[in-house]
Amino acid sequence: MRKLGGVRAPHRKGTADSAPRPIPIPPEIRLPMSMHIGAPAKPIVKAGDTVQVGQLIGEAAGFVSSPVHASVSGKVKRVDEYDAVTGLGAASVVIESDGEQTPYDGLRAPELSDMKSFLDAVRDSGVVGLGGAGFPTAVKLTVKDVSAVDYILINGAECEPYITSDTRTMLDETEMLEEGALLLQKYLGVKSIVFGVESNKPGPIKKLTEFASRRDGIEVRTLPALYPQGGEKVLIYQITGRRVPEGKLPLDIGVIVLNCTTLTAIVKYIRTGMPLVSKCVTVDGSAVINPGNVVAPIGAPLAALFDFCGGLKDDVKKVLMGGPMMGIAVPDTDMPVLKATNAALAFSEKDALLPAETPCIRCGRCVSHCPMGLAPLEFERTYRLKKPELLEKYKVNLCMECGCCAYSCPAKRMLVQYVKLSKIMLREYQAAQKAAAEKKEAAV
Ligand code: SF4
Ligand code: SF4
Incomplete structure (x- = not known):
């Protein structure tokens, strides 16, 4: 096998011990209909409508799409066009919160009986790849021939510096990961489920190993703490030795990869009927006064997360949605938390300056x-x-x-x-x- 590349970037996982705390519900949230890969959802509410938490407000517009649900209770202020951080302009629903967080009275836990009902539940949950990719999870799990799937890999590598939201999932919601793995075995009939976790997360490895050792077909693989172990193709290669050919998907080589928080979001929906409406986000960086993990309603402005963490220092220069390696710099802190947002980072001027480029020396x-x-x-x-x-x-x-x-x-x-x-x-x-x-x- 060819030696994998990668870099030993400083981990800076100082928030790993920070249990997520819910932020106060912001007075207004914005839910873009395009928080996933595929067709934007179609809004089904209008200005003046009253909505409750978990209520469907945007219908999936096709197979590769995902529904969107209200993350706060209150009144729809407007439906407008919005350029989310993805750069794709699409409709968005702005909701004025009533501060009550009343759950939608139509919420019901889905009844599961077979693969179809399981996949319907995943689709209705609004869950997309929460590790950052945003690909609709139901689409990923819908396969013509399940017998051709040899592995489902649960990605707990969380290799990007600073981000610890998946670490918290693995520590705080371990029993949901166990339940999720059993659901995948039961309804998809997959032979092997492997959790991949970097070696710099001994706590999650210990907790996952405890239940995996009691279960057939479930194992935990410790990966080197070397960025980017969590990259889908890298993870597949590390765990299975298989390569995804150019232009092909993991499924073409018998593998499906799910992020660990994606799996717990599915389990939450199956347990309660509450779709994906909130997200654990790591708030960190040299310009954040009190870094930590928070739970925010999807659609909350980043500013609300930073305020909850003590605010930003005066010399803040750069704000990222996502990690420092693959995150996107955002123009202002009004940007809403999206389904796949796992970190909000803010850096002071000294850490945000881009070094001057010099000519390539062909060092290789x-x-x-x-x-x-x-x-x-x-x-x-x-x-x-x-x-x-x-x-x-x-x-x-x-x-x-x-x-x-x-x-x-x-x-x-x-x-x-x-x-x-x-x-x-x-x-x-x-x-x-x-x-x-x-x-x-x-x-x-
Ligand atoms: S960004 Fe692309 S080219 Fe650069 S190291 Fe990563 S995979 Fe290779
Ligand atoms: S070969 Fe050029 S571009 Fe590549 S690392 Fe060296 S200096 Fe940079």
């Missing part, structure tokens, strides 16, 4: 640290040369934008930004190629 560190075996320096060169056909050859679409290349580069080249630009260039090139081929075919 970006190549040796790339977990996908790519040549990141070539993406920058090829993008500048405007040679999209070479980007295809260099397999830019295999890049998972983990940032290991940029992190290890002594010249501080902005390699991930070039990857993103290269992917856009390649997509446009391939679309133009396709259009030209179709035109040619139509002319024959």
Whole structure:
């Protein structure tokens, strides 16, 4: 096997011992209909409607989509167009909270009898990949032939610095993880369920191992504390030795990966009928006065989370939604917590300054640290040369934008930004190629 790359970034998991505390319900929340990969949900409420916690306010608009539920009780203030942090403009529902948090009186725990009823429950729960990906979980679990699924991997690696929300799930909701694994065994009939956890989380490993040792077909695998062990393809390779070929999905090689918090969110819905309406978020960074884990209603402004953690220091310069390696810098703290938000980080000026780029010295560190075996320096060169056909050859679409290349580069080249630009260039090139081929075919 080829040695995996990756980097030993400082873990900075200072909030791991911080049990999540609920924030006060903000006076207003905003629920974007596009918090997942796929078609945005379709709003089914209008200004003036009264809503309760857990009430459906946005219907899934197709197979690859996910419903959205009210996270506070109160009155719909408006339905408007909003550019969420995903960059995809879609409708959003703004709700004025009444502060009561009244649960929707139509909530019922689903009745499970077979695989279909289980998958229906997962779909109705509004759960999407909570590790950051946001892919609708019901779609991931809907497979034509379950006998072809050899493994479900439960991702508890949580390899990005600072983030500890999954660590809290594994510590505080261990029995739900056990229940979730048993549900997957029962309704999907999967042969092997493996929890993957980095070695820097001895507490979660101990608790998971306690129940896994009592159960057939469930095991816990300790992974090296090396970023990005939690990257889907890296996790699959580490645990199963299998590689996901370019253009294929984990399912094509008999594997499904679920984040550990995704699994507990499904179990919560199955136990109570309460869909996904709140999220544990790690609030940390050098500009946060009292870092910690919080539970926030989905749609709460980031500002409410920072305020609960003592506020931000005067020299705050950069705010990230997500971790420092793969998170997205946001323009202001009005941005709402999304379903897949696992961290809100704020950094002081000294930690937010981007170092000046210097010329590439062709040291090859970006190549040796790339977990996908790519040549990141070539993406920058090829993008500048405007040679999209070479980007295809260099397999830019295999890049998972983990940032290991940029992190290890002594010249501080902005390699991930070039990857993103290269992917856009390649997509446009391939679309133009396709259009030209179709035109040619139509002319024959
Ligand atoms: S790590 Fe940086 S300096 Fe070294 S080859 Fe890659 S891009 Fe060039
Ligand atoms: S090229 Fe992509 S996958 Fe490889 S290290 Fe850079 S960001 Fe990660």
